[in-house]
Every structure is written in structure tokens, then in C-alpha cells.
Amino acid sequence: MSEPDSPTTTALSSALSSITLEAKKKYRPATECVFVENTGVQDNYNASSMPIYQTATFKQTNASEMGEYDYSRSGNPTRTFVESHLAKLMKAERALVTSSGMTALDIILRLVKSEQEIVAGDDIYGGTNRLLTFFKTQNNVMVHHVDTTDPRCVDQVLNEKTRLVLLETPTNPLIKIVDIIEICKMVRAKCPDCLVVVDNTMMSPYLQNPLELGADIVYHSGTKYLSGHHDLMCGVVGVKNAELGKQMYFVVNATGVGLAPFDCFLLMRGIKTLSVRIERQQESAMKIAQFLEGVGFKVRYPGLKSHPQYDLHHKMARGSGAVLSFETGDVIKSEAIVESTRLWLISVSFGCVNSLIRLQIINTSMPCKMSHASIPEKVRKERNLPEDLIRLCVGIEDVDDLLEDLENALISAGFITNKQL
Numbered sequence: 001m002s003e004p005d006s007p008t009t010t011a012l013s014s015a016l017s018s019i020t021l022e023a024k025k026k027y028r029p030a031t032e033c034v035f036v037e038n039t040g041v042q043d044n045y046n047a048s049s050m051p052i053y054q055t056a057t058f059k060q061t062n063a064s065e066m067g068e069y070d071y072s073r074s075g076n077p078t079r080t081f082v083e084s085h086l087a088k089l090m091k092a093e094r095a096l097v098t099s100s101g102m103t104a105l106d107i108i109l110r111l112v113k114s115e116q117e118i119v120a121g122d123d124i125y126g127g128t129n130r131l132l133t134f135f136k137t138q139n140n141v142m143v144h145h146v147d148t149t150d151p152r153c154v155d156q157v158l159n160e161k162t163r164l165v166l167l168e169t170p171t172n173p174l175i176k177i178v179d180i181i182e183i184c185k186m187v188r189a190k191c192p193d194c195l196v197v198v199d200n201t202m203m204s205p206y207l208q209n210p211l212e213l214g215a216d217i218v219y220h221s222g223t224k225y226l227s228g229h230h231d232l233m234c235g236v237v238g239v240k241n242a243e244l245g246k247q248m249y250f251v252v253n254a255t256g257v258g259l260a261p262f263d264c265f266l267l268m269r270g271i272k273t274l275s276v277r278i279e280r281q282q283e284s285a286m287k288i289a290q291f292l293e294g295v296g297f298k299v300r301y302p303g304l305k306s307h308p309q310y311d312l313h314h315k316m317a318r319g320s321g322a323v324l325s326f327e328t329g330d331v332i333k334s335e336a337i338v339e340s341t342r343l344w345l346i347s348v349s350f351g352c353v354n355s356l357i358r359l360q361i362i363n364t365s366m367p368c369k370m371s372h373a374s375i376p377e378k379v380r381k382e383r384n385l386p387e388d389l390i391r392l393c394v395g396i397e398d399v400d401d402l403l404e405d406l407e408n409a410l411i412s413a414g415f416i417t418n419k420q421l
């Protein structure tokens with residue numbers, strides 16, 4: 001063994017410190033998506049892609065000793081692997097992956113106790129609204145829905161009972177922007193025990209990192225951009241505080257909502273191409289938003305300079321995403337546009353490689369299937385959700401084909417008479 005100050009030791013320690021430096025090196029987001037290291041999962045064969053541990057149980061080493069894993073509800077190497085990679089992307093201390101975006105929110109809500117309060121937006125995803133409504137009635141919790149785009153509205157309802165402030169930005173589908181930085185500062189000053197939670201589904205960790213903007217918890221519907229192909233359901237939670245991570249993991253283990261091994265593999269595979277998909281999708285989204293604005297529609301997209309919160313969005317995010325919505329002024333004509341496209345599939349959800357179109361609020365033929373149908377009509381009216389709103393979720397097809405398809409739909413719905421492209 002070398003002496004403490006021998007040349008060998010010095011060389012070794014400088015090599016080790018450069019390895020440590022290398023290990024700490026942060027790469028640009030596109031590289032971080034695809035470069036995987038230090039996940040803490042041992043693979044005996046050095047597999048380049050994480051194997052799928054499709055097993056419910058793990059054998060014990062002997063009668064009295066357990067290995068690292070015992071039962072897949074409690075933990076599974078494929079899940080640990082993707083959680084570790086996601087923690088890096090979200091700048092989190094710990095990540096948890098669950099069976100859907102809604103179960104991700106559910107494990108967060110269990111941090112709230114009876115008689116505590118939640119502050120949430122008035123333009124949140126319909127399923128979030130439904131879960132919050134169920135939760136408040138079951139658990140004697142008050143939920144204040146306010147316009148979170150104005151931090152003063154949040155300030156007005158914050159009090160010593162507030163446990164969670166739940167933000168979504170950009171909102172789905174009105175594409176309103178919420179000032180995460182300002183609201184976090186306000187919450188810290190007024191309610192130090194309150195947690196700021198951000199639903200970052202519309203941006204993904206590639207475009208926005210709420211934990212770096214001051215939030216305590218971030219979550220995503222991984223069903224969207226993170227997996228990217230609409231072939232699995234999943235939720236992703238990231239947390240800065242290890243103790244909070246432990247409390248939420250308790251619920252994952254106790255209830256069994258952790259993501260199954262095969263879905264963990266699919267999620268990991270999706271994340272590797274996240275940057276190329278989003279870059280392509282948002283480049284096309286910008287061209288489509290400009291085209292629709294040129295036709296004269298009221299377009300909501302944070303990439304457009306006409307978006308009233310353009311500067312705020314770009315202060316927090318590295319891009320504009322690929323979801324936009326526009327109003328036509330006529331519900332029947334909006335329905336006609338949606339039904340006249342061919343490449344744009346009529347479907348819920350977003351963040352997929354295929355482009356999607358839908359009437360966001362109401363579809364007279366299938367009201368129960370709509371993403372905001374879980375918000376009663378009266379509440380939708382109060383919250384100013386326009387019924388003629390069309391949401392577009394841009395995929396990776398050739399943008400000229402997408403534009404042409406949309407243009408044909410506008411011609412058949414009577415909005416334009418000749419080709420404008």
C-alpha cells in the first residue's frame with residue numbers, strides 16, 4: 001500500500017478528484033436526458049439499457065437476511081433506476097414514479113391533514129379538480145380555487161392552516177402562466193410550513209425545473225411528454241426534502257401505486273428521446289401558432305409575443321412547449337374544424353409523437369369523456385372556460401403536412417376560402 005504522501009498517492013488522489021469533478025459535472029438538458037450514470041443500481045452484466053426486472057418477489061440471501069429488494073410493491077431495480085435518472089433531471093433529492101399522474105397527486109395530497117387548507121388554481125386540469133373535490137369532502141379539508149396568475153389572489157387566502165399551494169403553469173388548456181418564483185417567496189414569508197407543489201406536465205423537466213424556482217414538490221403526468229408515445233400511464237414526483245420523499249414513499253409502498261417494471265422501462269426509453277421530440281414539437285407549434293394568429297384567431301401559446309405573460313413564462317422556462325389553444329368564436333364551427341382534420345387525431349392527452357386536436361371543454365356527443373367534463377358547467381362558466389376552445393398538441397410529423405391539414409379543415413369549416421400557406 002502506498003505511503004500517504006508518495007507520488008503514487010498524489011497521482012491517485014488527483015485522479016480521484018478529477019473523477020469526482022467529472023461525476024459532478026452538469027451537462028446541458030439534452031445530454032442529461034440520454035446520459036445515465038450513478039443510478040445506484042447494480043447490474044452484473046453491464047447492460048447498456050436497464051433490464052426489466054419483471055418479478056414480484058426477490059429471494060432472500062439466507063433465513064435471516066433480506067437483500068436490497070424483497071417485493072416489487074416496495075421496490076424494484078428497474079423502478080429505482082428510472083427514479084434516480086428522473087431525480088437528476090428534475091434537480092430533486094428524490095423521485096418517485098407511480099401508476100398515473102393522478103396517483104402522483106394523490107400521494108402528495110396525503111401530506112395534508114384534516115382541517116388544513118389547500119390553495120389551487122381556477123384553471124387547473126379537470127382531473128386535478130375532481131381529485132381535489134373528492135379529497136376535500138372525504139378529509140374535511142378546505143380548497144380555495146383562485147386565479148393563481150395573480151399572486152395577490154394567492155396571498156389573500158394564505159393563512160396558518162394552508163398546507164399546500166398547488167400550481168400548474170402553463171395551465172391546461174387556457175395556457176395561463178403562473179409566477180412560481182413570486183408565489184414561493186410569498187409562501188415562505190407568510191406560511192413557512194406550507195408546501196408549494198407544481199404540476200409541470202405541460203413543460204416536462206426538459207423545459208422547466210420548478211424545484212430550482214423555489215417549489216418544494218414537482219409532479220408530472222409521465223403519460224405525456226416524458227414517455228412520449230401514449231403507450232403507458234405514469235406519474236412522476238420530485239422532491240427537494242428527503243423526509244418528505246420518505247413520507248410519500250410510505251404511501252407508495254402501503255398502497256402499491258409504484259410504477260410496474262415494464263412501464264418503468266418504457267418510461268426510461270421515452271426519456272432518452274425527450275429532448276429531440278420536444279425541440280421538434282415546439283418548433284412546429286410555433287409555426288402553427290403563427291399561422292392561426294395570421295388567420296385572425298385568438299391564439300394562446302407562450303411562444304407568441306402576443307401572449308400577455310410571454311416575459312414571465314420565458315423567465316422560468318427554456319421553451320414554449322407544444323400545446324396551444326385557440327378560439328374561433330363559434331362552437332359549431334370549432335366542432336367542424338376538429339372533425340375535418342385527418343393527421344390531427346381527435347384524442348385527449350398531449351405530449352405524444354402524434355399531433356392531436358380536440359374541442360377542449362365540451363363535446364355534445366361525448367360529454368363524459370372530455371378532460372374538463374369533470375368540472376360542472378356552472379363552474380366552467382364562472383372560471384371563464386370558453387366552450388369554442390380548440391386545443392392542439394403538436395407532434396413530430398412534418399410541419400408542412402400539419403399546416404396543410406389544418407388549412408384544409410379551416411377551408412371546410414368556412415373560415416378561409418383559399419390557400420394561405
Ligand SMILES: Cc1ncc(COP(=O)(O)O)c(C=O)c1O
Pocket residue numbers: 100101102103125127128168172199201202220221222223233234235
Ligand atoms: C396537467 C395535467 N396534470 C395531470 C394529469 C393527470 O395525469 P394522468 O392522466 O397520467 O393521471 C393530466 C392529464 O391527464 C394533465 O393534463
Ligand SMILES: N[C@@H](CCSC[C@H](N)C(=O)O)C(=O)O
Pocket residue numbers: 125127172347348349350368369370371374
Ligand atoms: N376520461 C379522462 C379524461 C382524461 S383527459 C387527459 C389529459 N390530461 C388531457 O388534458 O387531455 C378522465 O376522466 O380523466
